[in-house]
Amino acid sequence: xxxxxxxAWVRERIGLPRERLETGAATVAxxxxxxxxxxxxxxxxxxxxxSLRVALDQELSSFDAPLAGVREVAFxxxxxxx
Amino acid sequence: xxxxxxxxxxxxxxxxxxFTSGVRGAxxxxxxxxxxxxxxxxxxxxxxxxxxxxxxxxxxxxxxxAVGRWSLxxxxxxxxxxxxxxxxxxxxxxxxxxxxGDAFAAAEYLMDYLKxxxxxxxxxxGAGGEAWVAAKDADEDALxxx
Numbered sequence: 001x002x003x004x005x006x007x008a009w010v011r012e013r014i015g016l017p018r019e020r021l022e023t024g025a026a027t028v029a030x031x032x033x034x035x036x037x038x039x040x041x042x043x044x045x046x047x048x049x050x051s052l053r054v055a056l057d058q059e060l061s062s063f064d065a066p067l068a069g070v071r072e073v074a075f076x077x078x079x080x081x082x
Numbered sequence: 083x084x085x086x087x088x089x090x091x092x093x094x095x096x097x098x099x100x101f102t103s104g105v106r107g108a109x110x111x112x113x114x115x116x117x118x119x120x121x122x123x124x125x126x127x128x129x130x131x132x133x134x135x136x137x138x139x140x141x142x143x144x145x146x147x148a149v150g151r152w153s154l155x156x157x158x159x160x161x162x163x164x165x166x167x168x169x170x171x172x173x174x175x176x177x178x179x180x181x182x183g184d185a186f187a188a189a190e191y192l193m194d195y196l197k198x199x200x201x202x203x204x205x206x207x208g209a210g211g212e213a214w215v216a217a218k219d220a221d222e223d224a225l226x227x228x
Binding site: 005009074076077078 | 131135136140193196197198201202204205214215216217222
């Protein structure tokens, strides 16, 4: 089981802030493919990966990163702090 | 070094004063405060979302990097989340160093990294509805100078 978190417009498009999933995905990119295939709202949120960032266990990562041992995946748009 | 991520407002003067009086071995303190722009009167509020847990970790890592790189005597970062009105302080940084050059550079470094590497997302609420603030390419480019 893996916790998947969504922030900002990704959260709004999908319609929930977090969920717990059973996944066979080996990488972030494979997880994204699984999510896209679920429902249109996921496909819409993940339509353009260039406009998304991913964090694995609260560290900024990349879409080709492996998911082995990861407990928390977060998807969000580029950050706008400051 | 202190990092605070909070919804409550903070008193910029009191923070700078406490930071300055608590620092040892510095000859310069630089502070920066970021405010909610009113965008010519069209903005009614700004909503700031963040990633609890990652936010504190990311800011601490950025601040530790700055402290090491410029041999700072101390550093302070306060960043708010939640709903803020025009003119309210969103965040502040303060740096203390033996000389002003390092204090200024470290403060700019903190600001550049907080913009693009601290997990906050701003949404503007106004007469025309609401819109997420898009990240600027210039903010990402700003990291290259470090």
